[in-house]
Amino acid sequence: MxxxxxxxxxxxxxxxxxxxxxxxxxxxxxxxxxxxxxxxxxxxxxxxxxxxxxxxxxxxxxxxxxxxxxxxxxxxxxxxxxxxxxxxxxxxxxxxxxxxxxxxxxxxxxxxxxxxxxxxxxxxxxxxxxxxxxxxxxxxxxxxxxxxxxxxxxxxxxxxxxxxxxxxxxxxxxxxxxxxxxxxxxxxxxxxxxxxxxxxxxxxxxxxxxxxxxxxxxxxxxxxxxxxxxxxxxxxxxxxxxxxxxxxxxxxxxxxxxxxxxxxxxxxxxxxxxxxxxxxxxQYMQPISVKKAKVQKEIFIQEADPTILEPLHEKVKRERSVIVELDTPRHLEIEAFVEGAKTLYSEGADIIMMADNSLASPRVSNIAMGSILKLQHGIRTMPHITCRDRNLIGLQSHLMGLNALGLHDILTVTGDPTKVGDFPGATSVYDVSSLELISLIKQLNDGISFSGKPLRKKSNFSIAAAFNPNVRVLERAVARLEKKIEHGADYFISQPVYTSEKIIEIHEATKHLSAPIYIGIMPLTSFRSAEFLHHEVPGIKLSEEVLNRMESCGGDSEKETAEGIAIAKELLNTAAKYFNGIYLITPFIRYEMTIKLMQYINQLDEQNKGVKANV
Missing domain, CATH: 3.20.20.330 (Homocysteine-binding-like domain)
Known part of the structure; x- marks a missing residue:
């Protein structure tokens, strides 16, 4: 038988x-x-x-x-x-x-x-x-x-x-x-x-x-x-x-x-x-041939709360949009951070972005600071979420908390490995990659938990994903963007770029994508920091010309700051032509540099309006 x-x-x-x-x-x-x-x-x-x-x-x-x-x-x-x-x-x-x-x-x-x-x-x-x-x-x-x-x-x-x-x-x-x-x-x-x-x-x-x-x-x-x-x-x-x-x-x-x-x-x-x-x-039991299955109680899943603010990935498709990053402090004195965020937002930033323990070094929780900025000062915020620090339990709990707080804008990143940070012996979790995290967040948007269990309500996340264009073969990086779109990414935010040629190359390589891109611009503050970024920070590369220009300042801090802003403005001249989305990374807590760049973007847009009006 x-x-x-x-x-x-x-x-x-x-x-x-x-x-x-x-x-x-x-x-x-x-x-x-x-x-x-x-x-x-x-x-x-x-x-x-x-x-x-x-x-x-x-x-x-x-x-x-x-x-x-x-x-x-x-x-x-x-x-x-x-x-x-x-x-x-x-x-x-x-x-x-x-x-x-x-x-x-x-x-x-x-x-x-x-x-x-x-x-x-x-x-x-x-x-x-x-x-x-x-x-x-x-x-x-x-x-x-x-x-x-x-x-x-x-x-x-x-x-x-x-x-x-x-x-x-x-x-x-x-x-x-x-x-x-x-x-x-x-x-x-x-x-x-x-x-x-x-x-x-x-x-x-x-x-x-x-x-x-x-x-x-x-x-x-x-x-x-x-x-x-x-x-x-x-x-x-x-x-x-x-x-x-x-x-x-x-x-x-x-x-x-x-x-x-x-x-x-x-x-x-x-x-x-x-x-x-x-x-x-x-051993003496016969199999059953008739059964009435228990009717599973259908759990009604509520629609997500309608967001008052338009998702950035929709806005940037038709007009200028500026994201400003301001890292939370490594200490418990948060006043300067809050003041900087308030000033940047009042100057016209669409959103204040906060990294999730960048370079694997502990900072004040971005969900805590995001809540303070939103609830106490009415500031729209975007926390990063890394795969490094939380297992699946922690990730889902974290995301559910963000949704409950009304923090619906997020950037998913893999996260720098712990060996580069303050605690090189700490464990990097990485239960999932950023690709899988994007898919899981989209699942929350459907009202389904990571385990498949109904959440009774849909979350309302707009998901940004990271883009590193500073690679030898840009086509491979773009192929990864395509995968992220397949997994559910709504838009992309790039690492800082330091040549106009690279910005144009990015435009040509990505113009077929359905998801918009925010181009990253970060002003340099000194030659020493420029060398550090170029040689030690993953995903950032500077040109020889930029390094030489910063070195020529001879260590004069005022000259270095002025030169850093000048370089950033030159990059914005190109970026503003090809991309509606600009991502300004504030170096350290020096938000006055970022404000100058925001004002410069406004000048460029006004000039472009004037040119169009005269045509």
Whole structure:
């Protein structure tokens, strides 16, 4: 009897975790390499699950693709590792009646930009070919948080093989994928794409997995599967543990059967004891064929509060717009900063931008200063948000707070690594890149949290993204802008530029883009600071002419300031011709220099109006 044939009349018990047991043996490196290094141990674990009563076991190949194996320098051993894994599983089964599924794990987590989808599919195709050639009974696609990756993998594999495909999603919240899609809809879509068994594994314990299945209808042409974790995870003395009573897991297996699951196993934290207890409960039960799914209560998502102020990316498309950056202080005396922001705003700045601990050095929180400026002085502000300092929990919390405060203008940046700042030993988080952060913020604008959970209200963010034109190959930087637009960027703000030729080059290279650009201009204050910017600050390069002009001032501070402003005005002559958006970076707290440049921009615009009027 074949695998699918058996599922027509039986509830099959699958095995539990492989990694949990290897971890218990003190093996926490590449688990798939153990197929070669410790084959006897892998076979032993398979036999323990079979002895416990598992009808289905999976090969130890969850991460045995070239992308994941490359982390251990094993990318050239894909064929060997997968071949051995299949042979070990089949050897353990022997002449028994158990089925062997070839495990294929997801590559993407929250981060998507490390490798492309095409690269993922190529790697999975290579791995799957070896597993299929090993004559397994089916393929098990597991721990897929990214639904696009899973659907494209199912489509690709369905073209490659007629073997049964088990396609399992993973969720952060019961019943909802991280893209906001309901589990029921997701499983229906996987069924239409050709998956023979659709279901859930990992992340959630038995309680929440059962809760998720309550809203799932029985598929028309597929079966349901469930591989919950033993429980929610805990950390004890630095080690991941799962506390779960064996009988509790077994009783949960029965409830999963009652919700329609016909293939029931375990994921993280489960052991042969869990599977043995589940088997004893399930072995005499017939699968259900009729089920009334629980109607999920629809959560109404309110529209975002209408913003009184027009988004800058709309304004700049038709007229001059000036963003002024003023970094928050590194100390607790904020009076000079507040005074500078008030003066700059009164002089006509559309918005006051504040970096997020630039150069990885701590400053007064930009969300705190943004709130003070907005609530106490009516100043529109734009905080940077870096990926460096906050994990996904902190990022979402931070953004929800910004929205609650009415700070809807933000600039997303990756953030300078901590090693360049005051605390080089501090941790750089980087749960996501700036690309992924843009997508996640757009998800908040749809009223969906990072985990896919409804937020009950849409946020109202206008998202700026960073642009570094000071690179050797500008086309590559522009290609990255195109990717950021695809992810949802509304407009761009460039690093400071120091030649008119570069400004013109930027215009020519970006004029096809749908998102507008603010060109960065930062006046130099001294030759020493010019050299520092040129040689040490990432993303900033000065021309030899500019450096020579600053050096010729001979260290006279007044001359250096005057020359810095003169250079900036020359750059503005060009920038104002090609771009409506100007981004003025205030050096240190010397906002009087920025005011002179703002006044100069106004003069240029008045002159242009006069010229047009006389034409």
């Amino acid at each position: 074949g695998f699918l044939e058996a599922l027509k009349t039986q509830v099959l018990t699958a095995d539990g975790a492989m990694g949990t047991l290897l971890y218990a043996y003190g093996l926490d490196n590449c688990h798939e390499e153990m197929n070669i290094i410790k084959p006897d141990l892998i076979e032993k674990i398979h036999l323990e699950y079979i002895t416990a009563g598992a009808d289905v076991i999976q090969t130890n190949t969850y991460g045995a693709n070239a992308i994941k194996l490359a982390r251990y320098g094993l990318q050239d051993r894909v064929t060997e590792i997968n071949e051995v894994a299949v042979s070990l599983a089949k050897k353990a089964v022997g002449t028994g009646n158990q089925f062997v599924l070839g495990s294929i794990g997801a590559v993407r987590g929250v981060r998507k930009s490390d490798v492309t989808l095409d690269e993922i599919l190529t790697a999975i195709k290579e791995q799957a070919k070896v597993i299929i050639d090993g004559k397994v009974d089916g393929l098990l696609l597991e721990t897929y948080y990214d639904f696009e990756e899973l659907t494209e993998t199912v489509k690709m594999l369905r073209e490659e093989t007629s073997l049964p495909i088990v396609a399992q999603v993973s969720m952060h919240d019961p019943g909802i994928l991280i893209n906001g899609m309901s589990l029921n809809d997701a499983l229906k879509q996987l069924e239409k794409l050709g998956a023979d068994i659709v279901g859930v594994n990992c992340r959630l314990g038995p309680h929440h997995t059962i809760q998720a299945f309550e809203g799932v209808e029985l598929p028309e042409n597929a079966f349901l599967s469930a591989y919950p974790n033993a429980s929610l995870l805990d950390i004890e003395e630095g080690r991941v543990i799962y506390e779960s009573e064996i009988d509790y897991f077994a009783r949960a297996a029965v409830q999963l059967r009652n919700q329609g699951a016909r293939l029931i196993g375990g994921c993280c934290g489960t052991t042969p004891k869990h599977i043995e207890a589940a088997k004893k409960r399930l």
